[in-house]
Amino acid sequence: MAFKLDYFARETMVSLRRNLVMTLAGILTVAVSLFLFGGVVLLSRMVDHGTARWKEGVELEVFFVPTATQQQIDDVQQELKDSPNVKKFRFISKKEALDLFKRFFADQPELVEAVDPDTLPPSFRVVPKDPELTETIAVQFRGRPGVDEVLTAQEQVRRMLHAISWIRRLFFAISGVLLLSSFFLIVNTIRLATYARRREIQIMKLVGATNWFIRIPFMLEGLVQGAAGAGLAFGAVYVLQQILSDLVVRSEGVFRSFFITTGDAVGIGLWVLVIGGVVGVAGSAIGLRRFLDV
Amino acid sequence: MAFKLDYFARETMVSLRRNLVMTLAGILTVAVSLFLFGGVVLLSRMVDHGTARWKEGVELEVFFVPTATQQQIDDVQQELKDSPNVKKFRFISKKEALDLFKRFFADQPELVEAVDPDTLPPSFRVVPKDPELTETIAVQFRGRPGVDEVLTAQEQVRRMLHAISWIRRLFFAISGVLLLSSFFLIVNTIRLATYARRREIQIMKLVGATNWFIRIPFMLEGLVQGAAGAGLAFGAVYVLQQILSDLVVRSEGVFRSFFITTGDAVGIGLWVLVIGGVVGVAGSAIGLRRFLDV
């Protein structure tokens, strides 16, 4: 088959225009389902940001005085290593503490400006083997040379953290389900559109068209529909991000940390575009399959 | 038009069977989109249950000793009424406290059995005008005659509660968006299926069929598809409820209160069925409209 790019391009555009009902149905299905997916991913990014510092399941944190010596830190580290009660722990250097601080107060630049990196204490975040052991560990390290204070998550906070980690998992599950659903709905719509044009496909075959000759314009149509729909979804996700950001900025307390950046929206948007295109093309190919054996 | 019930019934069944591709596409679209909707509503019911006791935004609670006299309670009530710092308050009687207790520990019947209603103290739940005033109010009532203790929500807990109320609103918004999307996706799919059969509709008209004669079987088909899809969605929501209940029962702490009952699932399921049927019928009617003027 001589690959006639101009024929395929022309054929695709003409067909999209003439089958306008189908084209719009396809685009809108892609737009709606990918918007749902993108929206949920966006929310889960928000939860991620908001709960980033709890990610490792920290239950208590051993803060050093800013002037603690390396030796003092190493001693504590060794003891943490040897303790049978500790599940895992992680060292937060001054620099890292600053990064976290910046991220946490991203929306209050004046605060970030004001902070002197040297006043931020290094610390160990410690996860006990069992939540019950938290207090035991805290007692063990309180008052050690160089240690400023040991903060433990109170029971209720711990439970809330637990809840938040659940919510994160939940969002993850929901976005998985939505992604699958989007796939299904888009493929379904495109298959239906293909089904409505099965006669056309059969005639093409009878006139001597190869499968690829028929398939390529259909797949390009799917690509255009998928991309156009995903573009709309992208736009909607972006708008959602702006709205949510706005809400977050105007909210108070803990919620400040549930920020989302434009970068998040763009990242998700790009994924949505790729998914839209791929599903559009695959949907067309799948939809065509059964009508091609004439 | 002689209303020929048997003709319409037969016509509907035959047509559903012969246009199997369309029928299945319709059913599955309804099933998937209503499942998404039902699933989110289910989750939001869970959050509702889990946060029921915080609904009124309680910030502190004045507990009486179980033996407090009515006079003592009335005095406190009067003072709350007069206080410029109090936004609103609500009295929790012994009986109500028992109800709440039962609900909260629904999954630990032995505990509910064991509790003596007389040991549960009555209390006032108080919402201050401003969160900052919480401590002021607490101090005011601590040690009053008949008052056992005044518990204030700690700062972090308060923030979490705030977060949870946000999450509830979020779920509400998501289920709204999903409901709209389901509507759209279902109508879209059924319109597409109708579009694929536009020739058939035109021929019927040319042979002298009235619009209703054509419409009724199509609408019945829509009804069957909508109901069948909704049935599947119902089943899926039910299964989801079982899984979530199971997870909740095996979870610990605060999460225990995020229960959902089979009644929730059934209630949602019935809604889903109604929505499925209505959208199916309406989708067919809308899809037909433009092909009926020949």
Next chain:
Amino acid sequence: MITLEHVTKTYKSDVVALRDVSIEIKKGEFVFLVGPSGSGKSTFLRLLLREDLPDTGRILVAGRDVARLSTWKVPYLRRNMGTVFQDFKLLPGKTVYENVAFALEVIGRPRHVIESQVPQILELVGLAEKSQRFDYELSGGEQQRVSIARAFVNRPLILLADEPTGNLDPATAEGIMRLLDRINRTGTTVVMATHDEGIVNTMRRRVVELDRGLVVRDQARGVYGLPA
């Protein structure tokens, strides 16, 4: 029964399918509509059926002004007219029996009437054994005969037939023409567009010839070509 007064029909502004056509067809007449390909025969029939509206002029069918008929009355007009379409227009995905029965279901005939009349008419067009076949399981001529059966079955006042023998062998065509003739003799007005010289010349009925949308001949007991 059918009156056209100065009817002009233009498709898409530049294609004139009928030009100032005036004609009267009386109840019980049998009229052949002839003319070269694209001369406007099908358009003529389409206007009678109100499948399309004329640009100017008036069309009366059974005393009603077709163009002025309100939309909801159109189905009732069409029930008085049986139509054999040039492209058959069978209902896709329905059997032969269902296709023919549909014309009766539409007018609300009770089941037992349908069950007795449909097999009868299928017998007449020679498709009795094929009643359970689907439209796509039929040969061209068989589809055409289903279309004819559907047009006949509810004994319409007017029968419009567009090329009803185009896909039939001469013997079958003759059978169909005898049937049409018989129906005509019971009082049904028949308008038939055809290219079949033999049939027109044998039947010797009124012939209306169209050419590029103009009526160029209207001849009682006429022949296909101009009488040379």
Next chain:
Amino acid sequence: MITLEHVTKTYKSDVVALRDVSIEIKKGEFVFLVGPSGSGKSTFLRLLLREDLPDTGRILVAGRDVARLSTWKVPYLRRNMGTVFQDFKLLPGKTVYENVAFALEVIGRPRHVIESQVPQILELVGLAEKSQRFDYELSGGEQQRVSIARAFVNRPLILLADEPTGNLDPATAEGIMRLLDRINRTGTTVVMATHDEGIVNTMRRRVVELDRGLVVRDQARGVYGLPA
């Protein structure tokens, strides 16, 4: 060029469309396929095009066993055969020009060839002015001529024509037959199913008559009916 050996084709187990048909058609022959409605003419052509497979027997077209051909080679077989379908099979939603051009696009002809050949063939079938019309904007006869133009345009080795004059007036039909004859004289093998007695009797070419799937007559320089 075309050989059928003991070919039987049954639809849905009980409808026998062709019974033990053996026939040979040489390169450059012109064969009329006649027979009553439903006798198997279209089925015969469909098998040559591999639109369907025979139950038993062997079909050779241009030296290839059609039934044994692997699926991906089928399009290449079909490009050697132009086909005029009984129901036209125009590509829906495409213009006359695009329908005809499609047969050339498929075989990868460059654009300038398409742009010169399509108008030429449309001129031949008398549709030059209607090249931008859509399929549903054409009269029956015009659609048939588009189908004919599409079958001719890539100058196939074999031309299968199923009732190519069924919707044409005698004058236009004669023009088409002259065209078919001319094409046949350039070496193209033509197989044409028809009900048109006049055409068969005028052309006097080989006639194969089918009746209920059986070849009942195979006559060089034959006529439509049995020579009485």
